[in-house]
Structures are given as structure tokens and as C-alpha cells.
Amino acid sequence: MPQFDETELTAAVIKSFEETPNPRLKFLMSELVRSLHDFVRRTDLTFGEWEQGIDFLTRTGQKCTSSRQEFILLSDVLGVSMLVDAVNHREREGATQTTVLGPFYVGEHKPMPHGTDISANIEGERMFVQSRVTDLAGKPLAGVPVDIWHADDEGFYDSQKPSYETAGPSLRARFITDADGRFFFRTILPCSYPIPIDGPVGELILETRRHPMRPAHVHFLVNAPGYEPLITHVFIEGDKYLDSDVVFGVKDELISKIEVRNDATMPDGQPASGPWHLMTYEFRLKPGKGTAPKPMLPAAEHA
Numbered sequence: 053m054p055q056f057d058e059t060e061l062t063a064a065v066i067k068s069f070e071e072t073p074n075p076r077l078k079f080l081m082s083e084l085v086r087s088l089h090d091f092v093r094r095t096d097l098t099f100g101e102w103e104q105g106i107d108f109l110t111r112t113g114q115k116c117t118s119s120r121q122e123f124i125l126l127s128d129v130l131g132v133s134m135l136v137d138a139v140n141h142r143e144r145e146g147a148t149q150t151t152v153l154g155p156f157y158v159g160e161h162k163p164m165p166h167g168t169d170i171s172a173n174i175e176g177e178r179m180f181v182q183s184r185v186t187d188l189a190g191k192p193l194a195g196v197p198v199d200i201w202h203a204d205d206e207g208f209y210d211s212q213k214p215s216y217e218t219a220g221p222s223l224r225a226r227f228i229t230d231a232d233g234r235f236f237f238r239t240i241l242p243c244s245y246p247i248p249i250d251g252p253v254g255e256l257i258l259e260t261r262r263h264p265m266r267p268a269h270v271h272f273l274v275n276a277p278g279y280e281p282l283i284t285h286v287f288i289e290g291d292k293y294l295d296s297d298v299v300f301g302v303k304d305e306l307i308s309k310i311e312v313r314n315d316a317t318m319p320d321g322q323p324a325s326g327p328w329h330l331m332t333y334e335f336r337l338k339p340g341k342g343t344a345p346k347p348m349l350p351a352a353e354h355a
């Protein structure tokens with residue numbers, strides 16, 4: 053009958069995976085056990101703390117629904133999402149930087165004509181977004197689908213609202229780049245927002261005296277054949293949470309200066325009704341392959 057001490061136990065558990073046919077799974081399980089056991093030894097974890105951890109993870113799972121992903125939120129606030137992103141994008145020379153997908157991506161949309169107002173008449177300061185997709189040498193990439201999503205000026209995504217199932221998407225869209233790699237649309241200026249704090253992740257944030265805020269941003273997913281899918285945000289310069297994003301997602305290169313304009317017409321020649329903001333940002337794609345992420349939440353009926 054084997055009897056294990058603190059150290060031998062770890063080796064025995066790792067050995068128990070010896071017959072795993074998938075070598076990657078075998079490696080991941082071995083390293084996971086090694087790290088978990090190290091954590092227990094280093095912290096002298098008490099029974100009470102172990103129970104609390106089990107309870108926390110149980111409640112995190114129970115908080116997940118078809119329109120909410122509490123585990124991604126947990127991964128985000130612990131910096132795991134950004135770390136996975138970092139180890140998978142070590143070489144970005146000349147390419148636009150990546151950041152977290154976040155929990156509010158619902159998948160592809162029907163392409164919209166350039167210039168469309170995606171705000172669905174939601175109140176807010178008007179913004180015109182003009183952008184271009186190129187390769188690393190600056191050559192325009194035509195016919196590239198670009199998915200966009202962002203929060204409203206109160207900090208909520210459409211999928212967080214009770215009306216989502218019936219009203220359909222807002223502040224989400226897909227545009228296809230033109231022959232010059234360009235696309236443009238109208239929307240409202242997003243604002244900084246708190247991650248949902250009415251669940252176990254919120255408890256963790258409050259208990260540890262962290263703030264729950266993300267600086268204002270627009271999500272972009274650019275997916276061109278022959279290039280690595282680009283998952284990123286463009287952040288709004290001047291936001292007071294840029295230095296303390298609760299999910300650690302900010303990179304300097306992704307911060308955009310938003311110009312305030314009073315011109316009577318917007319860049320596509322259409323009239324403006326009062327002052328508006330202009331966001332200009334170019335995306336440079338790195339050759340390669342990969343598949344765009346699957347949505348974590350279902351699209352609304354109308355998507």
C-alpha cells in the first residue's frame with residue numbers, strides 16, 4: 053500500500069497520467085498538478101480555505117448562463133486571459149497589438165453598408181470611425197470582414213440588457229473592407245464601464261479593494277484569409293482607467309486620440325447634427341493562419 057508524503061504525492065499523481073494517449077493533454081495535466089500542489093504547499097492551505105475555494109468555483113459556474121460567462125470574467129480579472137494572449141502573440145513586429153476577446157462577443161453579423169449608424173438610436177455623443185486594414189507592408193487588404201462591438205454611454209453591452217432577445221443587436225456590426233482596405237461607420241462614444249460585480253468575481257474584486265472598471269474602448273475582430281485573426285480593442289485616449297484596467301488589457305499602441313469636430317459634414321460627406329468625435333485607426337495584419345474565436349454567448353435572434 054503506497055503511502056505518500058507531501059512531495060511523493062505530487063509525483064504519484066503526475067505518474068497516474070502516464071498512459072494518457074494525447075501527449076499534450078498528458079503534459080498539461082502534469083503541469084497543472086505540479087502548479088496546484090506547489091500552491092497548496094507554499095500557502096499551507098487550510099481546510100477552511102480549500103472549502104472556500106471550492107465554494108467560490110462552484111458559484112462561479114452556477115452564475116454562468118446562456119448570456120453570461122463568469123469564468124471568462126474570472127480569467128480576465130486574474131490576468132490569465134491576457135497571459136494566454138501574450139504567450140500566443142510573442143512576435144508582433146509591425147503588426148497591430150492584440151488584447152482580450154472579452155465576454156461580450158456574440159459572433160458574426162450580417163455585413164452592413166459603410167457609413168451605417170450602428171447605435172440604433174441609442175443616446176450618446178456621436179462618433180465617426182474610419183479605419184483601414186493592411187498587411188505589414190501597408191498594402192491594403194480588400195474584402196476583409198471586420199466585426200465591431202462596444203458598450204453604450206452608460207457602460208452596458210446590448211447582450212446585458214433584458215431587451216436583447218427581442219430587440220436584437222445594437223452597437224455591434226460587421227463591415228467588409230473596400231478595395232482600398234477601408235471601412236467606416238457611425239456610432240456613439242463609448243464610456244468606461246464596470247465589469248459585472250453582482251457575482252462571485254465581483255465579490256473577489258470588492259473584497260480585495262480593487263476597482264471593477266475598464267477604460268472606454270471599441271472591440272475589433274479582423275479576420276482575413278492568409279493572416280492571423282486580429283482580436284483587439286481601440287481605447288479612448290484620456291480615459292482615467294487606462295492605467296488600471298481591471299482585466300489588464302491596455303497596450304499603449306492601442307490607445308487612440310479621438311478628435312472633437314464641429315464640421316457640418318462627416319468624412320463621408322453626410323451631414324452632422326452638432327459636434328461629433330472622430331476615431332481614426334489602422335490595423336496591420338500578420339501573415340499566418342488561425343481560426344477566429346467562437347462566440348462565448350449566443351447571438352440575439354435578430355443578429
Ligand SMILES: [Fe+2]
Pocket residue numbers: 154156202203269271
Ligand atoms: Fe469591452
